[in-house]
Amino acid sequence: MRTRFILINTSHAGNVGAAARAMKTMGFDDLVLVAPRWDNVLRREETIQRASGALDVLRNARIVATLDEAIDGMTHLCATAMVPRDFGPPTSTPREHLPQLAAGAGASGEQGVGFLFGSERFGMQNEDVYRCHVALRIPTNPQFGSLNLGAAIQVVAYEWRLALGGFGDADTAPPPEGPRRADTQQVAGMLDHWERALVDVGFLDPAAPKKLMPRLQQLFHRAQLTDEEIHILRGVAKAMSAAGGPSR
Numbered sequence: 001m002r003t004r005f006i007l008i009n010t011s012h013a014g015n016v017g018a019a020a021r022a023m024k025t026m027g028f029d030d031l032v033l034v035a036p037r038w039d040n041v042l043r044r045e046e047t048i049q050r051a052s053g054a055l056d057v058l059r060n061a062r063i064v065a066t067l068d069e070a071i072d073g074m075t076h077l078c079a080t081a082m083v084p085r086d087f088g089p090p091t092s093t094p095r096e097h098l099p100q101l102a103a104g105a106g107a108s109g110e111q112g113v114g115f116l117f118g119s120e121r122f123g124m125q126n127e128d129v130y131r132c133h134v135a136l137r138i139p140t141n142p143q144f145g146s147l148n149l150g151a152a153i154q155v156v157a158y159e160w161r162l163a164l165g166g167f168g169d170a171d172t173a174p175p176p177e178g179p180r181r182a183d184t185q186q187v188a189g190m191l192d193h194w195e196r197a198l199v200d201v202g203f204l205d206p207a208a209p210k211k212l213m214p215r216l217q218q219l220f221h222r223a224q225l226t227d228e229e230i231h232i233l234r235g236v237a238k239a240m241s242a243a244g245g246p247s248r
Helices: 013-025 045-051 055-060 094-108 126-130 149-163 184-200 212-223 227-244
Strands: 002-008 031-034 062-064 076-080 112-117 134-136
Touching (some): 002 013, 013 045, 013 055, 013 149, 045 055, 076 149, 094 134, 094 149, 112 149, 126 212, 184 212, 184 227
Parallel strands (some): 002 031, 002 112, 031 062, 076 112
8 A cells, every 4th residue: 555644834854854764664755745844854954864864765755835736646644633623534543543444455446545744833734634534643641742743753654564564474465456446636526526516506505614514525534435436426416516507
């Protein structure tokens, strides 16, 4: 399964280097930074020093302007958020969620999992958490639960590698593939289509949408939609719009 670590609005260069080191120790190398504080963060001295030999991860890392670019091609998104969000995804520990995710990978065709980490000061924005399938919570001391970004990435990377079977027999045959899972961009496009259709049929008031779309987003995340199911749901939305007339 393709694995990507996504850092959003990272402000400390050293944490980028620490992230690269944590990833490499667990055999991962796909690092994407979304609008970091420093445009040249991958070349800064502190970054290189903290990477401690994981320079290949830094060389392969990408900097993008938006989260949409960072999650392109991913089918399962894991937020890291200590505080549950209203109408957000279910909260789980890495050890509870990741073995289930790994076990289902072979039956769901080609997949990509993205682990999202927010800024050091503010964590993840609500709208970014809403886009995820699960919010991972690392169990910590109730009196002192603050984890450094690099440490959090190391814990998640370790738990994910453990769920994938560690570094054992590389010749083990993979499980048979099933239908291809829809990626996050396909789901987001379908949700936009449904939002317009719900307005067209008078079910959704765009002036007072409340939390309908975040709730639908979580519903569709739980469904683990395939490519074919996305096409079906878009067809339903198209029929709704045709029946309801132009948007109000």
